Amino acid sequence: MIELHNVSKTFTLHNQGSTEIGxxxxxxxxxxxxxxxxxxxxxxxxxxxxxxxxYGNYLTQAGSIRIGDTEIVGAEPRxxxxxxxxxxGYVSQFLRVVPRVPTVDVVAEPLRAVGVDAxxxxxxxxxxxxxxNIPESLWSLxxxxxxxxxxxxxxxxxxxxxxxxxxxxDEPTASLDAANRDVVLRLIENAKARxxxxxxxxxxxxxxxxxxxxxxDVSVFTxxxxx
Amino acid sequence: xxxxxxxRDVTKRYGAHIGCAAVSxxxxxxxxxxxxxxxxxxxxxxxxxxxxxxxxxxGEVVFDTRAEGPRDTLQMSEPERRMxxxxxxxxxxxxxxxxxxxxxxxxxxxxxRLMAVGARHYGDIRGKATDWLERVEIDATRVDDxxxxxxxxxxxxxxxxxxxxxxxxxxxxxxxxxxxxxSVQARLLDLLRGLVRDMGLSAIIVTHDLAVVRLLAxxxxxxxxxxxxxxxxxxxxxxxxxxxxSQLLVSSVLQV
Numbered sequence: 413m414i415e416l417h418n419v420s421k422t423f424t425l426h427n428q429g430s431t432e433i434g435x436x437x438x439x440x441x442x443x444x445x446x447x448x449x450x451x452x453x454x455x456x457x458x459x460x461x462x463x464x465x466x467y468g469n470y471l472t473q474a475g476s477i478r479i480g481d482t483e484i485v486g487a488e489p490r491x492x493x494x495x496x497x498x499x500x501g502y503v504s505q506f507l508r509v510v511p512r513v514p515t516v517d518v519v520a521e522p523l524r525a526v527g528v529d530a531x532x533x534x535x536x537x538x539x540x541x542x543x544x545n546i547p548e549s550l551w552s553l554x555x556x557x558x559x560x561x562x563x564x565x566x567x568x569x570x571x572x573x574x575x576x577x578x579x580x581x582d583e584p585t586a587s588l589d590a591a592n593r594d595v596v597l598r599l600i601e602n603a604k605a606r607x608x609x610x611x612x613x614x615x616x617x618x619x620x621x622x623x624x625x626x627x628x629d630v631s632v633f634t635x636x637x638x639x
Numbered sequence: 640x641x642x643x644x645x646x647r648d649v650t651k652r653y654g655a656h657i658g659c660a661a662v663s664x665x666x667x668x669x670x671x672x673x674x675x676x677x678x679x680x681x682x683x684x685x686x687x688x689x690x691x692x693x694x695x696x697x698g699e700v701v702f703d704t705r706a707e708g709p710r711d712t713l714q715m716s717e718p719e720r721r722m723x724x725x726x727x728x729x730x731x732x733x734x735x736x737x738x739x740x741x742x743x744x745x746x747x748x749x750x751x752r753l754m755a756v757g758a759r760h761y762g763d764i765r766g767k768a769t770d771w772l773e774r775v776e777i778d779a780t781r782v783d784d785x786x787x788x789x790x791x792x793x794x795x796x797x798x799x800x801x802x803x804x805x806x807x808x809x810x811x812x813x814x815x816x817x818x819x820x821x822s823v824q825a826r827l828l829d830l831l832r833g834l835v836r837d838m839g840l841s842a843i844i845v846t847h848d849l850a851v852v853r854l855l856a857x858x859x860x861x862x863x864x865x866x867x868x869x870x871x872x873x874x875x876x877x878x879x880x881x882x883x884x885s886q887l888l889v890s891s892v893l894q895v
Contacts, residue, residue: 426883
């Protein structure tokens with residue numbers, strides 16, 4: 413489902429003496445449907461960078477990244493947008509929303525974008541919010557004022573509301589208490605069971621061991637410094 | 640899919656000075672394109688050339704018209720272009736005063752555009768105008784008030800209602816949130832996003848506010864000194880800018 417071949421990434425900082433920072437080189441990785449792969453490596457090894465490259469958020473200079481039938485490297489913006497709408501979900505660590513929009517609409521938005529009618533989308537969003545223990549009294553408020561953990565759960569609800577065939581998870585269980593962590597891990601297990609291909613970053617080792625089938629150490633792809 | 644609007648080598652010079660140079664892009668239905676750059680980078684010049692307010696010195700602006708398919712709007716006759724401006728196109732000015740008639744009631748401002756495309760039934764026009772005022776969150780009881788009695792944010796929302804009432808397919812926006820305080824901006828952004836999604840609008844938004852394009856635009860064009868220096872997916876250009884100027888622009892934003 414997710415196929416990476418010889419992918420490399422270098423950042424060029426034009427305004428800081430054109431410094432070139434090589435982050436990743438020759439990454440090859442393949443994730444099948446129903447499989448969850450964990451990315452590990454020290455801070456700065458390029459785990460998040462790799463995820464963002466797969467999402468099309470960072471530009472990939474060399475190699476090939478295929479999600480289903482779509483090639484991300486060199487894709488037209490509208491092809492990437494279509495892919496993100498239908499196929500590829502991303503749960504980031506940060507919630508970025510238009511201020512003033514009620515939580516339930518924030519969560520329902522990915523479903524509305526794929527053409528689900530407003531009532532069905534809202535019902536699904538509400539079910540997820542209640543699974544994730546967000547009190548009903550907060551659903552009509554904007555999540556911008558929520559606590560860190562609540563925002564994280566809203567973000568997760570938004571990421572799981574549409575059943576994407578491929579998903580990227582950037583520390584989905586960080587800043588969650590045990591009960592909510594368990595809910596999130598169950599969401600991941602359910603997504604795997606319906607055949608989603610997933611790549612995740614988990615600092616929580618127990619969580620990683622529970623949901624991930626394989627571990628890939630990103631630091632072996634670091635240019636030069638690699639042992 | 641046919642692009643809704645294709646610009647090919649659009650160039651505008653002011654004497655020896657370059658307004659915008661050889662700008663080309665395709666805009667597809669339902670897509671929102673953001674154009675960013677500092678003051679004087681040529682973004683408003685480009686927008687005005689595209690919208691037919693300025694005559695470019697060269698290039699083509701091909702619009703996919705409902706009746707006749709793709710046509711170069713620069714080769715159209717003035718009445719044809721004006722008709723397009725009243726039906727399929729809309730232009731939201733930075734200063735609401737430039738896009739509104741300040742001596743006419745709010746309802747009149749919205750109704751005027753309907754009458755320009757042939758609506759004649761007073762009750763229908765008033766009903767539709769009132770409906771649109773409510774959609775942009777202006778209280779229906781203000782329908783007979785003049786825009787001079789409105790706040791800046793309300794005037795901007797009235798301008799949007801006036802522009803969208805005829806169901807355009809393409810909206811040009813020049814700094815739509817400029818000069819508004821942040822709470823009003825947020826409300827306007829929320830409104831614009833909803834309208835773009837629900838009506839399937841395409842839009843070209845010129846702004847120097849990167850937060851605005853991140854929330855509204857699918858795609859971004861970065862301009863400097865009249866040239867397009869970088870284009871791409873909005874979050875890619877903002878999070879991983881490739882050109883030196885885009886990197887400077889992104890890194891210059893103050894963190895709140």
